[in-house]
Amino acid sequence: MPIEFKFTKPFIDAASENFITDIQIITLECLKEFPELHPKTIKFSYTKGFACAMTLKATETTYNIGYNPEKPLYYNVLGHELMHFAQVFSKIPHGEKSCDVYTLARSELFLDNPPCYIDLPAEIENYWDNYAKDVRNLCIDAIEIRKTNRQYIKWVVKEIKKLVKK
Numbered sequence: 001m002p003i004e005f006k007f008t009k010p011f012i013d014a015a016s017e018n019f020i021t022d023i024q025i026i027t028l029e030c031l032k033e034f035p036e037l038h039p040k041t042i043k044f045s046y047t048k049g050f051a052c053a054m055t056l057k058a059t060e061t062t063y064n065i066g067y068n069p070e071k072p073l074y075y076n077v078l079g080h081e082l083m084h085f086a087q088v089f090s091k092i093p094h095g096e097k098s099c100d101v102y103t104l105a106r107s108e109l110f111l112d113n114p115p116c117y118i119d120l121p122a123e124i125e126n127y128w129d130n131y132a133k134d135v136r137n138l139c140i141d142a143i144e145i146r147k148t149n150r151q152y153i154k155w156v157v158k159e160i161k162k163l164v165k166k
């Protein structure tokens with residue numbers, strides 16, 4: 001079933017036509033990585049920050065995502081917001097850092113920008129493209145490790161630091 005996109009007036013006022021077209025295309029591409037999610041309606045609201053996910057009426061079919069049209073569109077940012085819905089409606093552990101780990105692990109599509117909440121050394125932040133795939137592999141390992149070790153976020157942050165060549 002096609003997804004219906006809605007936009008609040010403040011969002012439409014702040015966004016260019018291209019931005020409104022692109023955010024729909026990118027969201028649909030991101031959703032292909034979330035077979036557990038089945039939204040019918042996605043509503044975009046204006047936010048002053050970068051992005052935020054909000055559940056509307058606590059339904060599994062209507063999502064509200066806040067996005068700032070003055071910021072660039074990143075798969076990583078939209079993927080992160082969609083992962084918040086997976087946290088609510090599926091079995092993804094809650095929390096922002098967990099959201100980043102699961103988003104990076106989910107697909108290479110989400111490597112187009114560094115994550116916001118996992119602590120990254122400046123070298124990795126500045127040269128993200130050189131490290132993105134290795135960081136993703138560590139996130140995949142971290143999800144495995146979580147089965148026996150609840151400290152998987154501490155583990156992944158420590159392992160990410162080791163990626164920086166001295």
Ligand SMILES: [Zn+2]
Nearest residue numbers: 080084096099
């Ligand atoms: Zn978040």
